Amino acid sequence: MKNLIIALSALAITVSSCRKIIDIELEEGDKKTVIEASLYEGTNDFRVKITQTGNFFGDNSPVIINNATVNLSDGVSTFPLSFTGNGNYYLLNFNAVSGTEYTLTVDENGNSFEASVTVPTLVPIDTITYQFVPDNIFTDEGYLSQLEFDDPAGEKNFYRLFVTIAESTYGGIEDLILLDDGFTDGNRVEFPTFVAGVAQLNDTVKIELHSCDEATLTYLEGVDAVLGGGNGAPPANPDGNFNNGALGNFNVYAVSEKTVVIVP
């Protein structure tokens, strides 16, 4: 909503506003460890990437951490991840079970970081419908897809969406589509995918519904906020679930997907 207001005020002042690149001084921050991990329900390769914060301007390629010890535990057994280079640590063909709690531990240069997640239950996509829309302020002329699914009642659910239209995908970290059932608990959710634009005849539309936990959604919202630019609100690092001040997050998802081809 805020973005829309800013967009409108921006529109109102476009007439006279101007933009230019300027030099500004930034303070030097401490170096922080960054841990990116995403665990998917079912049998998948589980990857963890460990880096360190680097420069903001100039050479900003990530600083790789290659000497960490990384373990995943389900409370009964501990599974060590193997280092495969470039900051990546892998556990191949790991089966993550819905409802089970997993703890990820990273030991790096004497620091230990830990986060726990519980794998959510998959919420299936019921159907993808579409209808023709004329040119309007939100989209061009074309076929607007609508995702429909039944939100489980009586529990909090969190979702991340990916929409692929004719092989371009929306829903990546720069154009996140995030939902929660705060206003729609237990309802049939009908979500028109305005943000992804419209499809044309014979295009293939694929929608992935990633059910996630609250920490993942909070983290992604935080990332969305800091990537949104510096428009007044004091920005802050996204809140992740690792302890001891590590940046990044241990994300957890259960994925359902459906595909339709647009026909007249």
Add this chain to the structure above:
Amino acid sequence: MKNLIFIALMFISSMAISQDFTISGTIKDASNGEDLIGATIKVKELPTVGAITNVYGFFSLSLPAGDYTIIFNSLGFQPQEKKITLTENKKFNIELLITSTKLEQFNVTGEIEDENVSSTEMGIEKLDPKSIEAIPVLLGEKDIIKTFTLMPGIKSGGEGTGGFFVRGGGVDQNLVLLDEAIVYNASHLLGFFSVFNSDAIKDVTLYKGGMPAQYGGRGSSVMDITMKDGNNKKFGASGGIGVISSRLTLEGPIVKDKGSFIVSGRRSYADLFLKLSPNPDFNDTKLYFYDLNLKANYKINDKNRVFLSGYFGRDVLGVGTDFGFNWGNATGTLRWNHLFSDKLFANTSLIVSNYDYEFIIGGGGESFGFKASILDYNIKQDFSYYLNDKNTVKFGVNAIYHTFDPGQLLSENESFTPIDINDLLATESAIYIQNEQKFSELFSLQYGLRYSFFNYLGNSDDVKTYNPAGDVTNSQFYDRHKTVQFYGGFEPRLAAKYMLSEISSIKASYNRNYQYIHLLSNATASSPTDSWVPSSNNVKPQIINQLALGYFRNLKDNMYEFSVEGYFKTLDNQIDYKNGAELFLNGEVEKELTFGKGIAYGAEFYLKKTKGKFTGWLSYTYSRSLRKFDAINEGEYYPARQDLIHDISVVGIYKFTEKWVASASWVYTTGLAVTFPAGGYEVEGVQVPYYSGRNQSRFPDYHRMDLGVTWYNKKTDKFESNWNFSIYNLYGRENTFSIAFIEDENNPGQTVAEQTSLFKIIPAVTYNFKF
């Protein structure tokens, strides 16, 4: 409470009962019958004795029996002398004539000569719209708030942001009163203009510190705006046509010399230009604001007078039929002045204030809308007791009933469940007493005490208590209007003046203010969707203490006024959001808050030239405003956004002839304190900024020069008019509105800072008329 009344009675009864006689009455402008605020009544034979008219033009002065020459005077008017033999109480209804020479009109502030040195109050700035008409402004739109930000200690949040900061306080710590009604959002068009139409305003006083005890409810400042009463001699019309808006004011007598009315309207028409655009995204856009000020008054007899005033203003933004957003204030004030005796003046006010906003998105069965509002019913009873020529006692009571509607969501889409967050209810009340006492020719003291108290009330709903982590620790059902939480506190107010010589004085003041309602702002500048919340079981009232010291001196027969004021403030129970707080339609917004404290201090230097062909002022402020929250910056002090360390304003007005007046102003301010990245890292292969502390960086410094020329047409009895030409940002400084970090076009993968600025050189022309 009992104690307070007891103390009050004690100190009134301890004063000697005098055998004096009282002269009392009103002072008005002879041309239109407007009450003159702050007009002086002086006694030639007793140079240290005098009185000043209140906002209703009333004065009262008690003197021993004898022969006197009384001089009635007001800024811009010819003094009037009356010789009297005082053997009984006397009434005067004085009408003063405007000085024939226009020179006086360009006195840059609405202050009486010498008042800066001789009055007990400090930390006070006054403006009347007439005196600022020559100062250049953005798009030629006269704006009282923007002009105040040229004064020391009062700062603007920059272009495109509403509100103003006083002595390091937040936007929500300013009490903005329009005919006593609280105005919750004083900005139009997302902050480019204030809601106050200068044509309808008679007088504005801003207290930066040392507030008299009659004011309360906000921590940093009071902006008290009085609307014009309307011409009670003859019917008249005035108006103006400008680049951005047009104005029209009608005024006239209801019954000649007894009652009058004024209706003043303003509407902007930026959207009409957008309609001319060939781009359908623009020509379908609605973007305008309007204001309507109404006031009527009637003098029933010498002892009773009633006033009714109202304000209605709204901003409307819209794109086609798919998006609509509007917001505005509405206020109404009904007042009754009653004279119990020549010495006891009473005013009763019934006040309603409302602020609301609403937006609607989408159409055709898919739309949803959102509404939120705040509504106040307010009753005030104020007394002024003009005990004798040494003591003026003011006392009164005030009660406000607040209804906060945090929001309701209405939707045509079936998958949304409509949401209506329960209204929050509260009462805010106060009782005060104050005396201004002249101890000697040199020393005077204004001392007062205000006791304010606040009840957060239940509304047939569960009230939750949260711990600092945001978890519910208690939940209890409260019936409607049952007290959930009570707060109360004493607010001492003190101001002292000591004359060092006839032309110089030192002053000191101390004030404590409680603030029971708080603005939760998504952005740090004010926006129409900011929400006000009451103090509650989770949110404590803000408590602000201010100590100030000043030196005042006039030079060259009051041609120059100089002052320096220093202040130190402590701010307790300050509120901020936790990182990543969810505000929209959140019925549990209190768990997203974190609490801390702050300090602010500064020194304000002010040199003003008040007479002659060339007038103007020079102002420099050094100030700091710091905050400390456990959850932010690891509990270290950090600069508030409005920590604008250096602030310079230069204003010059030169009157070439009766017809031509030119003016120029220049401002310089340290850049706003903002949070910029301290490094970066990758998330899913995309660079994300890393922040190490709040507000550790700065926007580039802000500076700007404006120029204005006003040409007055020949004035006749029937018609007068002028043309105002102005250039905003004369040298085209690209001041920062926002900074975004984007990928460098020339070096993909690298980040650069891109600055957006709003206004380069903006010329404007306005035509004003009056008949």
